Amino acid sequence: MSASATQVRLGIDFGTSNTIAVMERPGLPATPLLFDGSPVLPSAVFATEGKLLVGRDAERAAMSDPASFEPHPKRCIADTTVLLGQREFKAVDLAAAVLARVAAEAQRVAGVMPGTVVLTHPAGWANERLKLLSTAAYQAGLPPPRFASEPVAAATHFVTHLGHTFPDGSHIVVYDLGGGTFDVSVVRMAGDNLEVTATGGLPDVGGVDIDFAIVRHLEQTYPGEDGQWRRLREPESPADRRHRRGLWRDVRDAKEILSRESNSALFIPVLDVDAHLTREELDTLARPLLAETVALTMDVLAGAKIGMDKVAGLFLVGGASRMPLSSTLLMRETRIAPTVLEQPELVVASGAIDAPGRESHASPDGSPTMIAALPPVVVEPPPRPVYRGVAKVPTRPAITPESEVLAQAVVSVDLPAEAAAPQVAAAPPVPQQRPAEADGTAAPLASATPSIPQPHPADATGTAAPLAAAMAAPSGVATAEPEAALRQPSPTAAVPAAQAGPPSTAIPATAPPPPAPMTTTPAEGPVLALAHAREGRLAVARPDSVTVSTVSGTAPSVVLRDHDGPVVGVRWSTEAPGLLAVGSGNTVTLWRDNDNAFASTRTIACPDEVKQLSWSATGLATATGTEILVWDPATGECSRTWRFSSGPEGEPLRALVWNHAGDRLAAGGSLGTIKVWRTGEDSPSTVLNCAPVGVRTLAFSPDGDWLVSGDAAGGLRIWRLSDSSDQHLKQAHEAAVQTVAWSPDGKLIASGGIDSRVRLWDAGSGREHRVGEGHTGTVNTLCWSTDGNRVISGSSDGTVRQWTAATGAELPERLG
Incomplete structure (x- = not known):
C-alpha cells in the first residue's frame, strides 16, 4: 500500500560526481534509493536523440561518443548552455535529468511522489544557483524543495539521527571528501540550531584524483609494450573505451577494498595483466592529496580563530573519506579521533531530511519563484567604524554561507583611526x-x-x-x-x-x-x-x-x-x-x-x-x-x-x-x-x-x-x-x-x-x-x-x- 504524499520525505545530495537520495516513509526507517542495485547514482549525463541518459547508462553510452557526455553537470549549472555532441542544452536541463531519475525511482518505491523534498548544496552557493537548482527540481516533477547546506545536513545526521550530543557554543568539523571535490566546514552548536561559521574547499581534490594517481602508478609499475597505455589514456575505438572504463572501475573497487584489507588485485586490460596494489602503496600515492585537505582543515579553523579546545567533534563524510589514512592524518594534526561511518557517502542525504534550511516558493503554475533566506551566518570581526555609501551602479549580491x-x-x-578610507567597487x-x-x-x-x-x-x-x-x-x-x-x-x-x-x-x-x-x-x-x-x-x-x-x-x-x-x-x-x-x-x-x-x-x-x-x-x-x-x-x-x-x-x-x-x-x-x-x-x-x-x-x-x-x-x-x-x-x-x-x-x-x-x-x-x-x-x-x-x-x-x-x-x- 502506498503512503500519503505528505508522509513521504526525500533527501537528495546532488553531488559533483555522484548523487545520493534517502527516503523516509511512515513506520519505516530512512533508506537510500538504489540505482542499478547501488545507492550511488553517477551524476553523469549523455545526450542521445530525443533524450538525456543519466548515471551508469550515460557512462556506458559515452564509450561510443565521448563528445556527448558530461560527467559533472553540477559544475555547469550556472552556465547558460552546455555543448554535448553537436547540440546545445540548457545547463539546468542536465541537472533536471539527474533529479528526474531520482524522482522516478522515489515514486516507484513509495507509490507516490514524496511530499517533502530537501536538496543539499555547498555552503557558499548564492541565491542565483539555488534558483537554478529549484528550476531543475520543478522540471524533474518534484514539489518545491527545501534547501539545506551540506555541512548542516551532515551535522544533523550525527546529532539528530545518531544521538551525538555537544555543549552549547561548541563546534564540530565536517570533513567532506567526495569524488571530485573537498569541502571542510565548521558548524557551531547554538541551542537547537546549527550554524556554519567557517568553510573552505578544494575544487580539484577528491577521490578521482587518488584514482588518477593509482592509474599512473600502474603505468609505471607495468609499462607494457609501446602504445598500449596510450590506448588506455586516450582511447579512440569503442573497444578501447570499454577497456578504459573497466580499468577505472577496477581501480575504484581496489581503493574501496584497501580501506578494509591490506592488498587488492585488479586487471589491466589491453596489457592483459593481473596487477596487485597494497595499502602501503595506496597510502604513498594518496598522502600528498590528503595532506592538502588536512592543511586546509587547520587553516579554516585558524582563520575562524577556533582553537582545538572548542572543537567537540570531527566527522568524515563523502565516499573518499573512508580511506583510513584520512583519519590517521587528521588525528595526528587535531588530536581528535574522527568519526567515520561504514557508508560515509550517505551521511549528507540522510541528514537532509531533518536539517534546517530555507524554503523555495512556487508560483500558481508550480514553477519556482524565489528562495526564502534565513538570517546570515557569518563570523563577525570585532566592531570597528565603517564608512558606508551606496554604489553608483547595481551590483551582484554578496554571498554568505547561509543567506543572500x-x-x-x-x-x-574599514576606516582605521587617522587613515584614509579605501574605496569599494x-x-x-x-x-x-x-x-x-x-x-x-x-x-x-x-x-x-x-x-x-x-x-x-x-x-x-x-x-x-x-x-x-x-x-x-x-x-x-x-x-x-x-x-x-x-x-x-x-x-x-x-x-x-x-x-x-x-x-x-x-x-x-x-x-x-x-x-x-x-x-x-x-x-x-x-x-x-x-x-x-x-x-x-x-x-x-x-x-x-x-x-x-x-x-x-x-x-x-x-x-x-x-x-x-x-x-x-x-x-x-x-x-x-x-x-x-x-x-x-x-x-x-x-x-x-x-x-x-x-x-x-x-x-x-x-x-x-x-x-x-x-x-x-x-x-x-x-x-x-x-x-x-x-x-x-x-x-x-x-x-x-x-x-x-x-x-x-x-x-x-x-x-x-x-x-x-x-x-x-x-x-x-x-x-x-x-x-x-x-x-x-x-x-x-x-x-x-x-x-x-x-x-x-x-x-x-x-x-x-x-x-x-x-x-x-x-x-x-x-x-x-x-x-x-x-x-x-x-x-x-x-x-x-x-x-x-x-x-x-x-x-x-x-x-x-x-x-x-x-x-x-x-x-x-x-x-x-x-x-x-x-x-x-x-x-x-x-x-x-x-x-x-x-x-x-x-x-x-x-x-x-x-x-x-x-x-x-x-x-x-x-x-x-
Missing part, C-alpha cells in the same frame, strides 16, 4: 559566450641534471593599442560617499529593486582625496593570490575581495568586491599599466585604475569555473578543468583553446603560467604532467613528467629558458627546456609546495607551501639560500618586488609579509 540578500549594492570600507553583470576548441599532444622527453646560467631580467611594460577598447568606456565604478555617516559593520544593506537596471557607462565623481596615506592592517580571510605591478601597486586576493594598495603607502587602499564567486587569481596587465584581471567563479573581470578610482571595464564569461589565471602580451589565459582558454582582453573573445587532457577522467589542471615574452605557456596537472606550448602551435612543444606526484605551481625564468615546478610531495624541479633535463630538490618543503616565483634577475627562486615557510633557493646550484619563518598557515602565493630585493608572501593566516632577499629576515611593514 537580493537587489543589494553596498560599499563597505562592484563587478558588472556577466555576458555569456562560448569559445572554440582545439587539441594536441606530444610524447614525453628525457630528463637529466642541468647547469643553470644567470638569465637576464625581462619585465618590460608599456601601453599597447589592442587594449584600448578594454580600458575605455568603463561599465561600472563605485566610490564611497563623503557625506555618509559612520556606522558599525553590517553584512549587507539593501537598495530598492526599482534601482536595478543596466550599468552606467558614466564615471561618477570620486570622493575627495584623504589628508594622509592609509595605514593598512591585515584584512579578514586567507590570502589566495598576489600580484605586484611595476608601478608599485600590490593586489591582494581573498575569497570575497581584492584589495589594491601601494607598497609605499602613498595612496589609499581600494577594495574590489562582489565578483562572480570566490576569487581564485589576480594578474596585472603586462602591456597596460593599471589594468587588473580578477578571476572568480566562471568569469574574469577587468578593472581599470583611474587615479585610484577603479572601474570595471569588461567581464569575460568562461564556460567553466576559472581555476588559474595568467596574462602576457599574447593574451589572458585561463585554466578551466582540463582546458586552457586564451582571451583577447580588448574584445572578450576566446582566441585559442588548448586541451591539456581529454576524456571523462582527464588530468585536471593545477598550474598555468606565461613566460615574460608571451611566446610560451606552461601548464601542470594533478598527475605530474607538464606541457609547454609555443604560441601559434596546436600541439605542445615540450612534455615533462613529475609522476606520480602532482604539479601544484610553475614559474618561468625571466629569459624563458628555464621552468621551476613545485609538487604535492614538497619537491621542486628546475627544468632546462632546451633538452628537458631537470634538477630535483626532493625535500624542498615538508609538505606540498603551493607557490614559486623567480626573481627578476634570475638568480633566486622563492617557494612557499603547506609547511608555512618561505624558502629562497640559488637558481644556479639548487642550494637553499634563506628561510623565512613567521606565517602560521599555508603560504599560498609569492611575488617579488620589481627591484628583486624583497619577496612578498600571502598566507592562509590572513597576512601579507615581506622578506629581504639578502638575509631572509622579515620586514616590519605588513601589507594588504
Whole structure:
C-alpha cells in the first residue's frame, strides 16, 4: 500500500560526481534509493536523440561518443548552455535529468511522489544557483524543495539521527571528501540550531584524483609494450573505451577494498595483466592529496580563530573519506579521533531530511519563484567604524554561507583611526559566450641534471593599442560617499529593486582625496593570490575581495568586491599599466585604475569555473578543468583553446603560467604532467613528467629558458627546456609546495607551501639560500618586488609579509 504524499520525505545530495537520495516513509526507517542495485547514482549525463541518459547508462553510452557526455553537470549549472555532441542544452536541463531519475525511482518505491523534498548544496552557493537548482527540481516533477547546506545536513545526521550530543557554543568539523571535490566546514552548536561559521574547499581534490594517481602508478609499475597505455589514456575505438572504463572501475573497487584489507588485485586490460596494489602503496600515492585537505582543515579553523579546545567533534563524510589514512592524518594534526561511518557517502542525504534550511516558493503554475533566506551566518570581526555609501551602479549580491540578500549594492570600507578610507567597487553583470576548441599532444622527453646560467631580467611594460577598447568606456565604478555617516559593520544593506537596471557607462565623481596615506592592517580571510605591478601597486586576493594598495603607502587602499564567486587569481596587465584581471567563479573581470578610482571595464564569461589565471602580451589565459582558454582582453573573445587532457577522467589542471615574452605557456596537472606550448602551435612543444606526484605551481625564468615546478610531495624541479633535463630538490618543503616565483634577475627562486615557510633557493646550484619563518598557515602565493630585493608572501593566516632577499629576515611593514 502506498503512503500519503505528505508522509513521504526525500533527501537528495546532488553531488559533483555522484548523487545520493534517502527516503523516509511512515513506520519505516530512512533508506537510500538504489540505482542499478547501488545507492550511488553517477551524476553523469549523455545526450542521445530525443533524450538525456543519466548515471551508469550515460557512462556506458559515452564509450561510443565521448563528445556527448558530461560527467559533472553540477559544475555547469550556472552556465547558460552546455555543448554535448553537436547540440546545445540548457545547463539546468542536465541537472533536471539527474533529479528526474531520482524522482522516478522515489515514486516507484513509495507509490507516490514524496511530499517533502530537501536538496543539499555547498555552503557558499548564492541565491542565483539555488534558483537554478529549484528550476531543475520543478522540471524533474518534484514539489518545491527545501534547501539545506551540506555541512548542516551532515551535522544533523550525527546529532539528530545518531544521538551525538555537544555543549552549547561548541563546534564540530565536517570533513567532506567526495569524488571530485573537498569541502571542510565548521558548524557551531547554538541551542537547537546549527550554524556554519567557517568553510573552505578544494575544487580539484577528491577521490578521482587518488584514482588518477593509482592509474599512473600502474603505468609505471607495468609499462607494457609501446602504445598500449596510450590506448588506455586516450582511447579512440569503442573497444578501447570499454577497456578504459573497466580499468577505472577496477581501480575504484581496489581503493574501496584497501580501506578494509591490506592488498587488492585488479586487471589491466589491453596489457592483459593481473596487477596487485597494497595499502602501503595506496597510502604513498594518496598522502600528498590528503595532506592538502588536512592543511586546509587547520587553516579554516585558524582563520575562524577556533582553537582545538572548542572543537567537540570531527566527522568524515563523502565516499573518499573512508580511506583510513584520512583519519590517521587528521588525528595526528587535531588530536581528535574522527568519526567515520561504514557508508560515509550517505551521511549528507540522510541528514537532509531533518536539517534546517530555507524554503523555495512556487508560483500558481508550480514553477519556482524565489528562495526564502534565513538570517546570515557569518563570523563577525570585532566592531570597528565603517564608512558606508551606496554604489553608483547595481551590483551582484554578496554571498554568505547561509543567506543572500537580493537587489543589494553596498560599499563597505574599514576606516582605521587617522587613515584614509579605501574605496569599494562592484563587478558588472556577466555576458555569456562560448569559445572554440582545439587539441594536441606530444610524447614525453628525457630528463637529466642541468647547469643553470644567470638569465637576464625581462619585465618590460608599456601601453599597447589592442587594449584600448578594454580600458575605455568603463561599465561600472563605485566610490564611497563623503557625506555618509559612520556606522558599525553590517553584512549587507539593501537598495530598492526599482534601482536595478543596466550599468552606467558614466564615471561618477570620486570622493575627495584623504589628508594622509592609509595605514593598512591585515584584512579578514586567507590570502589566495598576489600580484605586484611595476608601478608599485600590490593586489591582494581573498575569497570575497581584492584589495589594491601601494607598497609605499602613498595612496589609499581600494577594495574590489562582489565578483562572480570566490576569487581564485589576480594578474596585472603586462602591456597596460593599471589594468587588473580578477578571476572568480566562471568569469574574469577587468578593472581599470583611474587615479585610484577603479572601474570595471569588461567581464569575460568562461564556460567553466576559472581555476588559474595568467596574462602576457599574447593574451589572458585561463585554466578551466582540463582546458586552457586564451582571451583577447580588448574584445572578450576566446582566441585559442588548448586541451591539456581529454576524456571523462582527464588530468585536471593545477598550474598555468606565461613566460615574460608571451611566446610560451606552461601548464601542470594533478598527475605530474607538464606541457609547454609555443604560441601559434596546436600541439605542445615540450612534455615533462613529475609522476606520480602532482604539479601544484610553475614559474618561468625571466629569459624563458628555464621552468621551476613545485609538487604535492614538497619537491621542486628546475627544468632546462632546451633538452628537458631537470634538477630535483626532493625535500624542498615538508609538505606540498603551493607557490614559486623567480626573481627578476634570475638568480633566486622563492617557494612557499603547506609547511608555512618561505624558502629562497640559488637558481644556479639548487642550494637553499634563506628561510623565512613567521606565517602560521599555508603560504599560498609569492611575488617579488620589481627591484628583486624583497619577496612578498600571502598566507592562509590572513597576512601579507615581506622578506629581504639578502638575509631572509622579515620586514616590519605588513601589507594588504
